[in-house]
Amino acid sequence: MTEVASETALYVYGIVPADVETDTDARGVGDPPAAVTTVRGERVAALVSEVSRDRPLGRPEDLTAHAGLLDAAAAEVPVLPLRFGAVLPDENAVAEELLKANEDEFAAALAELEGKAQYVVKARYVEKAVLGEILDENAELARLRDEIRDKPEDATRDQRIALGEQIGNAITAKRTADTQRMAEALNALGVEISPREPTHEEEAVHLACLAETAKQADLEAAVEELAQDWRGRVEVRLLGPLAAYDFVVTQRPEE
Numbered sequence: 508m509t510e511v512a513s514e515t516a517l518y519v520y521g522i523v524p525a526d527v528e529t530d531t532d533a534r535g536v537g538d539p540p541a542a543v544t545t546v547r548g549e550r551v552a553a554l555v556s557e558v559s560r561d562r563p564l565g566r567p568e569d570l571t572a573h574a575g576l577l578d579a580a581a582a583e584v585p586v587l588p589l590r591f592g593a594v595l596p597d598e599n600a601v602a603e604e605l606l607k608a609n610e611d612e613f614a615a616a617l618a619e620l621e622g623k624a625q626y627v628v629k630a631r632y633v634e635k636a637v638l639g640e641i642l643d644e645n646a647e648l649a650r651l652r653d654e655i656r657d658k659p660e661d662a663t664r665d666q667r668i669a670l671g672e673q674i675g676n677a678i679t680a681k682r683t684a685d686t687q688r689m690a691e692a693l694n695a696l697g698v699e700i701s702p703r704e705p706t707h708e709e710e711a712v713h714l715a716c717l718a719e720t721a722k723q724a725d726l727e728a729a730v731e732e733l734a735q736d737w738r739g740r741v742e743v744r745l746l747g748p749l750a751a752y753d754f755v756v757t758q759r760p761e762e
Contacts (some may be wrong), residue, residue: 516594517546517601518564520554521577521750522587522613527552535576536569536592537562543576546598548606551613554580555601558594565591577750582720585620587613588750616755624720625754626747627703628689628730630712632678636740637709641677648673678709685711685741692729696722701753711741715753723748 518536525547534540534556541556554576558564573592580586595601606613642649651670655663682705689712690700699717706713718726727745734743 514560515557516560516596517555518558519589519593519595519601520573521589522551522553523580523584524617525550525552527584533576536572540572546601548602548610550610551606553601553606581624581750582748585617586750587616587755588752590752620751622719622721623717624748625751626716626718626726626745628712628714628745630741630743631707632709632711632741633739634709637678641674682711689714689733692733696725696729717751717754720748
């Protein structure tokens, strides 16, 4: 008798402790979004949902659903995220090829994350404020700006390029100093920090930190203190709790 291949496979989001119970309302990727369940090993489990084998993955809505599911889980339990997810044929493949093959590593990493989650501090300079600050601090740049302000762009192209480059360098120096100041404030709380590359030329701070969820209020207070000090100059946001992508990410299994 010929065995008929299943039309569905299992999409894996991340790894959690084996005793974790999923919310019956939790949904993941798919259209409509699929229910999320677990495949359990002895000490660890995988968060999974069914997907059609022929459905392309990696669409923006898939990435959003993937991150949303893991961030919600991270607010409650330690979770090792698969950054882009993985698709395995069935529960047996998840249990044997993913969980059993990596159980010791996963269990140790989850123990390190117990009671912790990732938070991200993002801050951006207020353009008018930081530009005024730079020109106040550098008389030569202010003179150059005034010199070319009312002249034709074509006639002052080189000067405008030079001015832009020097302002960019000044912002980079300020970013370094302000990032260090924020990092010192977070270090005082005993959190682990992972700097991120700037995603915008006017970005002031971009730091990921691994902190105890029970001390989230302390983290918020420290960030808010600097936000108040930088009011009108820098706009600050604190995101989290999130899955700990910057600190521990489970590698995709061979599919």
